[in-house]
Amino acid sequence: MNKMDKALHELGEMDDLAAQDSPIHRLSPLAKLLTTIAYIVTVVSFHKYDLSGMAVMLLFPVLLFQISGIPVRTCFYKLRIVLPLVMAVGLFNPFYDRAPLLTVGSLPVSGGVVSMLSLMLKGVLCLMASFLLIATTPIDSLCAALRRLHLPSMLVTLLLLTYRYVGVMTEELAVMTEAYQLRAPGQKGVHVSAWGSFLGQLLLRSMDRAQELYNSMQLRGYHGHFHYAPGRPFGLRDALYTLGCCAAFLLLRFVNIAELLGRLVVR
Amino acid sequence: MIEFQHVSFSYEKDRPVIEDLSFRIERGESVGLIGANGAGKSTVMKLLLGLLSGEGKILVDGIEVNRASLSAVRRRLGFVLQNSDNQMFMPTVYEDMIFAPLNYGLSREEAERRVDAVLEQLGLQELKHRHNHRISGGEKRMAAIATILAMEPEVILMDEPSSALDPYNRRLVINTIRALPQTKLITSHDLDMILDTCRRVILLDRGRIVADGPADEILRNKELLEAHRMELPFCLAGR
Numbered sequence: 426m427n428k429m430d431k432a433l434h435e436l437g438e439m440d441d442l443a444a445q446d447s448p449i450h451r452l453s454p455l456a457k458l459l460t461t462i463a464y465i466v467t468v469v470s471f472h473k474y475d476l477s478g479m480a481v482m483l484l485f486p487v488l489l490f491q492i493s494g495i496p497v498r499t500c501f502y503k504l505r506i507v508l509p510l511v512m513a514v515g516l517f518n519p520f521y522d523r524a525p526l527l528t529v530g531s532l533p534v535s536g537g538v539v540s541m542l543s544l545m546l547k548g549v550l551c552l553m554a555s556f557l558l559i560a561t562t563p564i565d566s567l568c569a570a571l572r573r574l575h576l577p578s579m580l581v582t583l584l585l586l587t588y589r590y591v592g593v594m595t596e597e598l599a600v601m602t603e604a605y606q607l608r609a610p611g612q613k614g615v616h617v618s619a620w621g622s623f624l625g626q627l628l629l630r631s632m633d634r635a636q637e638l639y640n641s642m643q644l645r646g647y648h649g650h651f652h653y654a655p656g657r658p659f660g661l662r663d664a665l666y667t668l669g670c671c672a673a674f675l676l677l678r679f680v681n682i683a684e685l686l687g688r689l690v691v692r
Numbered sequence: 693m694i695e696f697q698h699v700s701f702s703y704e705k706d707r708p709v710i711e712d713l714s715f716r717i718e719r720g721e722s723v724g725l726i727g728a729n730g731a732g733k734s735t736v737m738k739l740l741l742g743l744l745s746g747e748g749k750i751l752v753d754g755i756e757v758n759r760a761s762l763s764a765v766r767r768r769l770g771f772v773l774q775n776s777d778n779q780m781f782m783p784t785v786y787e788d789m790i791f792a793p794l795n796y797g798l799s800r801e802e803a804e805r806r807v808d809a810v811l812e813q814l815g816l817q818e819l820k821h822r823h824n825h826r827i828s829g830g831e832k833r834m835a836a837i838a839t840i841l842a843m844e845p846e847v848i849l850m851d852e853p854s855s856a857l858d859p860y861n862r863r864l865v866i867n868t869i870r871a872l873p874q875t876k877l878i879t880s881h882d883l884d885m886i887l888d889t890c891r892r893v894i895l896l897d898r899g900r901i902v903a904d905g906p907a908d909e910i911l912r913n914k915e916l917l918e919a920h921r922m923e924l925p926f927c928l929a930g931r
Binding site for chain 2 (some may be wrong): 433436437440496545563565585586588589590592593625634637640641642643645646647648652653654
């Protein structure tokens with residue numbers, strides 16, 4: 426299996442995850458979307474030095490992984506390309522903020538190191554929450570939920586079509602790469618001199634396809650409005666889940682549970 | 693049902709792709725539009741669908757194709773594209789099939805009933821909730837036909853419906869096309885398929901009609917076909 430086939434296979438696996446059945450899968454997409462947004466906002470709002478307070482937020486994705494039956498390793502495996510980028514965000518903080526903030530044993534730890542770890546944790550937590558949302562919600566239901574939140578139709582349509590066509594474009598790229606490699610034996614990857622024409626070709630193919638696709642939509646009565654599947658209705662259970670989660674996030678945001686527990690142990 | 697009256701079209705000045713084309717297709721007819729590459733088959737389809745506009749007059753069910761009538765005309769026409777991936781743009785087969793009925797004002801319940809009826813008609817019930825990017829080429833072509841049938845069009849236009857299909861799926865598509873009662877206009881290089889599905893054939897060469905008549909006659913005429921860069925269908929070639 427080459428890299429492209431593997432990518433397509435992985436994309437298919439996301440559909441399989443979303444098609445599973447669990448109490449989380451059975452929730453309304455709108456409830457899951459609102460909860461994820463609330464979670465991300467809460468995580469991002471933590472102070473850059475509040476590492477201990479934020480660490481408790483890990484409970485939410487861990488619980489969701491358990492209830493939905495999605496293995497945590499699947500999440501980290503699928504996010505393996507994005508995770509290093511997210512981790513690299515705060516890499517320079519230790520150089521700018523050198524003032525000691527705390528000591529671990531006898532070792533002083535600077536504010537920069539704490540804020541770097543805090544940024545890394547924020548990134549990982551947000552990615553995990555987003556992954557859980559996508560892994561437990563079919564894309565069309567998610568789009569319907571986004572529209573219910575009055576996100577612009579154009580953006581939602583773009584998301585839906587990108588999801589649908591990322592596989593098709595990957596296939597095209599795979600065909601082009603194979604055609605290249607068959608005429609460049611012994612060469613590893615595509616030579617840098619061919620990158621321009623490669624991307625140009627891909628762009629032209631994408632534009633042709635986009636035109637055909639738009640024609641196809643118009644011929645079937647499209648006039649700027651998509652009708653998304655309504656998905657599971659937002660019921661009492663969903664309201665309780667959303668409110669419960671939001672209340673828990675608020676509690677974890679303003680009460681440092683880790684610190685409280687720590688004090689109990691130290692005392 | 694469909695009428696072309698002295699239609700001409702060119703992408704560049706003085707290089708006509710379609711020249712003074714006139715023909716008429718009656719309700720219920722199955723017509724194959726054949727010709728070598730560059731003969732103008734796809735352009736004829738696009739003109740009929742209002743994706744291009746040229747000189748002359750095109751009528752669909754008595755309605756002239758123009759900007760003002762596009763919606764009414766397109767509601768009567770169902771176009772099956774050569775590349776099913778370009779046609780199946782929603783995540784699942786079901787969402788794709790329900791797309792047009794919802795756009796044409798049907799309620800979700802009515803549209804769903806129609807989708808189920810079409811899936812049953814074509815024996816594709818198990819495809820209903822499958823993801824478009826995870827079904828095979830043959831299944832995708834059948835689903836694309838189903839998508840069009842869910843519109844309940846009066847005329848079905850097909851661009852190379854048998855291309856890139858294995859023999860089994862090709863036969864499946866042919867049998868499906870034969871069973872459709874609607875007026876059909878099919879462009880293809882697969883002359884065996886045209887022979888199987890169409891009673892009448894229009895042969896185009898460089899944007900002009902060079903023959904229009906019974907499929908059985910035209911597709912057996914070796915001299916005529918070869919004169920216009922075509923060959924006899926394999927089943928008649930005696931090889």
